[in-house]
Amino acid sequence: MPTYNFAAGPAVMPEPVINQIQRELPSLGGSGMSITEISHRSAAFTDIIERAEADLRALMDIPDDYAVLWMQGGGTGQFAAAPLNLATTHQRIALLDSGHWAVRAGDEATSLGFKVDVVGSTKADHYHTLPELAHPLTAGTYDYLHITTNNTIEGTAFHQLPATNGTTLVGDMSSNILAERYNVRDFGLIFAGAQKNLGPAGVTIVIVRRDLVHQVSHLPSMLNYQLFMDKHSLYNTPPVFAIYACGLVLQWLREQGGVDEMERRNREKSGRLYDFLDESKLFYNPVTSNARSLTNVPFMTGDADLDAQVIAACQAAGLMNLKGHRSVGGLRASLYNALPLAAVDALIDCLYHFEKDHA
Amino acid sequence: MPTYNFAAGPAVMPEPVINQIQRELPSLGGSGMSITEISHRSAAFTDIIERAEADLRALMDIPDDYAVLWMQGGGTGQFAAAPLNLATTHQRIALLDSGHWAVRAGDEATSLGFKVDVVGSTKADHYHTLPELAHPLTAGTYDYLHITTNNTIEGTAFHQLPATNGTTLVGDMSSNILAERYNVRDFGLIFAGAQKNLGPAGVTIVIVRRDLVHQVSHLPSMLNYQLFMDKHSLYNTPPVFAIYACGLVLQWLREQGGVDEMERRNREKSGRLYDFLDESKLFYNPVTSNARSLTNVPFMTGDADLDAQVIAACQAAGLMNLKGHRSVGGLRASLYNALPLAAVDALIDCLYHFEKDHA
Numbered sequence: 001m002p003t004y005n006f007a008a009g010p011a012v013m014p015e016p017v018i019n020q021i022q023r024e025l026p027s028l029g030g031s032g033m034s035i036t037e038i039s040h041r042s043a044a045f046t047d048i049i050e051r052a053e054a055d056l057r058a059l060m061d062i063p064d065d066y067a068v069l070w071m072q073g074g075g076t077g078q079f080a081a082a083p084l085n086l087a088t089t090h091q092r093i094a095l096l097d098s099g100h101w102a103v104r105a106g107d108e109a110t111s112l113g114f115k116v117d118v119v120g121s122t123k124a125d126h127y128h129t130l131p132e133l134a135h136p137l138t139a140g141t142y143d144y145l146h147i148t149t150n151n152t153i154e155g156t157a158f159h160q161l162p163a164t165n166g167t168t169l170v171g172d173m174s175s176n177i178l179a180e181r182y183n184v185r186d187f188g189l190i191f192a193g194a195q196k197n198l199g200p201a202g203v204t205i206v207i208v209r210r211d212l213v214h215q216v217s218h219l220p221s222m223l224n225y226q227l228f229m230d231k232h233s234l235y236n237t238p239p240v241f242a243i244y245a246c247g248l249v250l251q252w253l254r255e256q257g258g259v260d261e262m263e264r265r266n267r268e269k270s271g272r273l274y275d276f277l278d279e280s281k282l283f284y285n286p287v288t289s290n291a292r293s294l295t296n297v298p299f300m301t302g303d304a305d306l307d308a309q310v311i312a313a314c315q316a317a318g319l320m321n322l323k324g325h326r327s328v329g330g331l332r333a334s335l336y337n338a339l340p341l342a343a344v345d346a347l348i349d350c351l352y353h354f355e356k357d358h359a
Numbered sequence: 360m361p362t363y364n365f366a367a368g369p370a371v372m373p374e375p376v377i378n379q380i381q382r383e384l385p386s387l388g389g390s391g392m393s394i395t396e397i398s399h400r401s402a403a404f405t406d407i408i409e410r411a412e413a414d415l416r417a418l419m420d421i422p423d424d425y426a427v428l429w430m431q432g433g434g435t436g437q438f439a440a441a442p443l444n445l446a447t448t449h450q451r452i453a454l455l456d457s458g459h460w461a462v463r464a465g466d467e468a469t470s471l472g473f474k475v476d477v478v479g480s481t482k483a484d485h486y487h488t489l490p491e492l493a494h495p496l497t498a499g500t501y502d503y504l505h506i507t508t509n510n511t512i513e514g515t516a517f518h519q520l521p522a523t524n525g526t527t528l529v530g531d532m533s534s535n536i537l538a539e540r541y542n543v544r545d546f547g548l549i550f551a552g553a554q555k556n557l558g559p560a561g562v563t564i565v566i567v568r569r570d571l572v573h574q575v576s577h578l579p580s581m582l583n584y585q586l587f588m589d590k591h592s593l594y595n596t597p598p599v600f601a602i603y604a605c606g607l608v609l610q611w612l613r614e615q616g617g618v619d620e621m622e623r624r625n626r627e628k629s630g631r632l633y634d635f636l637d638e639s640k641l642f643y644n645p646v647t648s649n650a651r652s653l654t655n656v657p658f659m660t661g662d663a664d665l666d667a668q669v670i671a672a673c674q675a676a677g678l679m680n681l682k683g684h685r686s687v688g689g690l691r692a693s694l695y696n697a698l699p700l701a702a703v704d705a706l707i708d709c710l711y712h713f714e715k716d717h718a
Contacts, residue, residue, distance in 0.1 A: 002391075003390070003391030003392065005391075005392050005396055007396070007397075007398050008398075009398075009596065010395070010396055010397060010398055010399065010596065010599055011396060012392075012396055013393065013395055013396055018384065018385050018393050018395070018396075019385070021384060021395070022381055022384040022385055025377065025380060025381040025384065026377050026378070026381055031362070031679075032361075032362030032364075032677070032679075033362065033364050033371075033679065034372065034377050036369070036372055036377070036380070036558070036559035036604060037364055037366070037369055037370060037371055037372055037377075037559075038366075038369060039366050039367075039368075039369055039680065040369065040560065042680075072431040072432050072436075072561070072581075072598075073431050073432065073581040073595075074581075074595050074596050075595070076580050076581055076594070076595040077431075077579070077580075077581045079580070080579035080580065080581065081579075084579070108579070108580060111576070111577070111578075111580075112577055112579065113577050193596060195596050195599075199395070200395035200396075200598075200599065200600045201399065201596045201597065201598055201599045201600070202431070202561040202562075202597075202598030202599070202600060202601055203561075217470070218470070218471055218472050219470075220436070220439035220440075220443070220467070220471065220579065220582060221435050221436075221438070221439065221467060221470075222431075222432040222433075222435055222436045222439065222581075222582075223579060223581075235435070236432075236433050236434070236435040237368065237369065237433050237552060237554050237560045238560065238561075239431075239559075239560055239561030239598060239601065240369055240554075240559065240560045240561070241559045241560070241561065241600060241601070242561055242598065242600070242601075245395060318391070320390075320391075320392065321398065321401075
């Protein structure tokens, strides 16, 4: 019986990538040294990080006037880095409150002394749909508008971006980077912790328009975009293994057909699950249909005890990590790029039989 | 022919650890999931991080009134975190300038707005010996005194600590943590990037006396000791793989006999190499004998072309990454815990024959 990992992050990685890491772990490229032992200044690692960047640029069609940075600290690190680096004119940012991680981003900016204006929120709707701008943004007011392109916990995603009226758009893309097509040019800054859709925890991808980056005083080096841009992410020792593993995932993505093919597969995977849930008499997904995420699908019966039984039945069938986030309850299936369609079919099959047995 | 990795960091890890990582990479504990895929909230990872902390506490004899934090960002991250968290009374720190990394620590604190007083320096001696305090520290002047316990580039180590006269001591122990015995009680804060003597790059160990930790406003979460202490290093997703790998190294260290046994081996390894260098007519180590590092041994012929030939001859013999740091030149052998005595013997043998052939 295969095991399928539906975790929200850290999450499933492509099986061929895991196999390759295992195969070459003791001796990278016949060097006699492990990827965990090689210098970040070595020719071997230079090749790795340069190829990873080139593959990411090809996959996302990143223009040359955007820098790619490999940082540490995850989305939480960027909740600080984004305002510290970019909110230097107005010290004021706009935020679309679409759920937990948007709130966390706002809280971090506030705690660092920035003014954060919530310019739209669906909190009152339990985040079952996406916020719109209550009013058009006034030009020259905000350093940027922050959105969470995919809300891992609530199961929503911006498939269309808000009209920013010239204000720079910052996207926390942690849980749907490379899962669906976005136009990088629509953003001034995109960031993503790797551990959801890209690789192991421990590295954070930052894509930033170069003209937004400038020297900022009193800024810790590890959060300094200018420094990371100038030093090509090698000011100090980067997380070598995590970058290597992301690089292998990026190669795998290109071999599989890139972002458009991933989006097609993710629409297929999530579509099958949403269709099942919408037809089910027992399970439901609470999200407005046009706001539904391709990567994170929360669902429930409405009865917490019954949900727990479903989770146990799934686990017995090798369908792992389906417990929903505590703030939402129920179940959550994360359908990242590396999760095969067969996993979704197995899940639907398990849910179908559970429902039949409990009718 | 075995390959020996003398790199200064990222650096050699114990072979049994590399083998174990490889063996269990596709399925941690029979879970069907890789360590790169499991949640940081899972029972499996909870066991890993708790055992790693317990092993570190046992190895270093860390008292209960010290917290152990697993952070990101390496020594450079801590060059910011240390003053931001601890230098809140006087906004002023004292620094013993023992070389490159001490200077970098001082520069980071200065750039963040702290006053940094260099209270001793051996810069004029090319850092060939360790600085002493020019004057006793005046009580109530500094939030702490920063030292680099082992200077990776210059090849010196504080085997005896400076008398701080009651001032809190902060030790950057990145390149000799667990390589020789220090008394944790002598420090208010110890930090170390893992990638020299502990594991793969991507995780930073912080050992801090709990009473020094307090709420600080306007502090990025990823640098916030109070938050990491309160959340047991799990405020956000930690670098799961790097912590796991460090945990395996810590287990290996305990099996090998702990820090005292490591210090004995490192004295043996470095002693053999220093003895050879001191007797050599071709090679020399420039460091004052009582300041010599157990883990990093720079040496040279005094002729850069000849040094390059030595490096090539070593590489041909499977002795890798012996090029010295550009600021010092020559060669550097890093003899971390995971490097076996046989590697040092092979190096001495290679150097001996090179010298004989060039006599």
